[in-house]
Amino acid sequence: MSGSSRTCKFEKALKTMQQNRSSLVESSKSSNVWRIAVINSAKRMVGDEKRRREEKAEKCMHLICWGPN
Numbered sequence: 001m002s003g004s005s006r007t008c009k010f011e012k013a014l015k016t017m018q019q020n021r022s023s024l025v026e027s028s029k030s031s032n033v034w035r036i037a038v039i040n041s042a043k044r045m046v047g048d049e050k051r052r053r054e055e056k057a058e059k060c061m062h063l064i065c066w067g068p069n
Helices: 004-066
Strands: none
Touching: none
């Protein structure tokens, strides 16, 4: 009888460890997704800033060549 109660305690402990491990795996996956999203948005912001600079330079060139009319 004491042998089966020990087995039961070990099974509970193993199940708890598996659940904790599963939750850690899920949280690491979500943090990786978050990191990728941050990197992508940073790249997009750099691309947007480059495009804005090019548009500003084009407008300045237009004003220099053709005047404000």
